[in-house]
Amino acid sequence: MVMKRVGILYHPMNEAACRLAEKLERVLVARKLSVWRCSAWEGERARAQIKGTDLMLSVGGDGTILRTAQAVVPEPIPITGINLGKLGFMTELSVAEAEAKLSALLAGEGWIDERSLLEAELSPAEEGNEPPAMFYALNDVVVARGAVARLISLEVSIDGELFTTYKADGVIVATATGSTAYALAAGGPILHPHSQESLLLPILPHLSLAYPMVLPSTSIVKLLLSTMHTATLSIDGHINRPVSDGATITVKHSSHTIRFLRVHPAVSFYSSLEQRLKGKQ
Numbered sequence: 218m219v220m221k222r223v224g225i226l227y228h229p230m231n232e233a234a235c236r237l238a239e240k241l242e243r244v245l246v247a248r249k250l251s252v253w254r255c256s257a258w259e260g261e262r263a264r265a266q267i268k269g270t271d272l273m274l275s276v277g278g279d280g281t282i283l284r285t286a287q288a289v290v291p292e293p294i295p296i297t298g299i300n301l302g303k304l305g306f307m308t309e310l311s312v313a314e315a316e317a318k319l320s321a322l323l324a325g326e327g328w329i330d331e332r333s334l335l336e337a338e339l340s341p342a343e344e345g346n347e348p349p350a351m352f353y354a355l356n357d358v359v360v361a362r363g364a365v366a367r368l369i370s371l372e373v374s375i376d377g378e379l380f381t382t383y384k385a386d387g388v389i390v391a392t393a394t395g396s397t398a399y400a401l402a403a404g405g406p407i408l409h410p411h412s413q414e415s416l417l418l419p420i421l422p423h424l425s426l427a428y429p430m431v432l433p434s435t436s437i438v439k440l441l442l443s444t445m446h447t448a449t450l451s452i453d454g455h456i457n458r459p460v461s462d463g464a465t466i467t468v469k470h471s472s473h474t475i476r477f478l479r480v481h482p483a484v485s486f487y488s489s490l491e492q493r494l495k496g497k498q
Contacts, residue, residue, distance in 0.1 A: 218325040220271040223252040224294075226263055226285045228277030229256040234301045237312060238276045244316060248323070257281045263288040264306075270294050271480065273324060276315075278302015279398075283453040286355045286475045294330060295478035297322055306397055306493055309479050318480050327480040332394045333413055333434070334471040339450055342463025352452045355475050356395030358468050359451040361387025361420060363459065368423055370443035375417075375436055388417060390438055390468045397494070399454070400423040405429040409486055415470065417480055434470040441465050 223245055227238035235476070238254055253270075255263045257277060267288060267442045275285040275298040282298045289296060298308030299315045310318055321327060335354040341347045352358070362369050368438055371388050373380045391400035393408035400405060404430060405418045417438060418429035432438070442448055442464045450458045450466060 218269065220250070220323045220325060222270050222322075223253075223272050223274060224263070224266060225252065225254040225274045225276060226257040226268045226281060226288065227254070227275075227282045228301065229258055231277060231301055233312070234276045234281070237299065237301070237315060238274075240470060241274060241276070241315065241319075244319065250323070257284040257288075258289055260284065267292055267294065268370075271345065272297065274299065275308070276301065278305060279307050280455070282307040283355055285426040287353065287453065287456070288352045290334065290475065291473040293474075293476055295476045296479045297480075307394070307477065309477065309481060321480045322478060327478055328483065330410075330477040330479050330483075332410060332475045332477065333392050333415075334473050334475060335390060335392055336469055336471040337390075337413065337450075337452065338467045339458065340465045340467070342461055343371075350458070352439060353471060353473065354395070354452050354454060355392065356398050356453045357391040357451075358466065359387055359389050359399065359420075359449075359454075360442060360460065360466055361449050361451065362444070363447045363449045365446040367444075367446055369446075369448050372441040372443070373417070374439040374441075375432065375438075377439075382439060383422055383425045383427045384421045385419040385425060389418050389420060390440075391418075392416075395453075400429075403429075406431065407490070413470065415468075437467065437469045439465060439467050454491050 228234040242254045253266045254423045299310045300308035337358045338350045339350045371383045393412035396408040413434035447459045450460045
């Protein structure tokens, strides 16, 4: 597929990312392509320009990739990340490679790296006052305590059966992609990024089941919140919603995916894992 319309999302607080995004826009316009450029922090503005876009360039780090994914989903538009961050688990190109690899990207060369998404539905405690809200997560869905440093209680059901009640700082439901993010810091295992399974694990549980769980892609996880204070629902770390006592968050594997366009040859995830965790490409 030859690319005709390209979107560029960049990290607005990173001067190098801003400059590179502007430069890439000039290069693409000179090639007679239709181009739009937007801060990755302006999600609504980005989503308004998605229609008809053939390729998204994400200029920043993994956080910018997550915001780009939110702008794209549920459209199957491929994303190529240019790394100006630290870890770069999801990015593809270095700054030095960005312009040199443009021709290959625009020609649709390379291969598609497809990643699973989670769908999370937030239902408020009192039905009728507010409709359920739907979210997509490439990394994780987190329900955690808010500003008050008090444990929350989360009753967890899996596939309609009660599993346990966590008294903890929160609970993480993560994709395989997200297994190297917050879930890893919370003591979870690392999954191969192409795994369909998801992770369920508590954050600092107190006298509660402390073990992380690996769940099949068919699992539906329901979290019932009990708290005296406002808690937080966090999607991929940058969509944050206050949630109150009695709210229910239902998380399941999505039928949609995120597609990364890669131009480098595929390398073993296992052989490169240690270097990536140390922030080395």
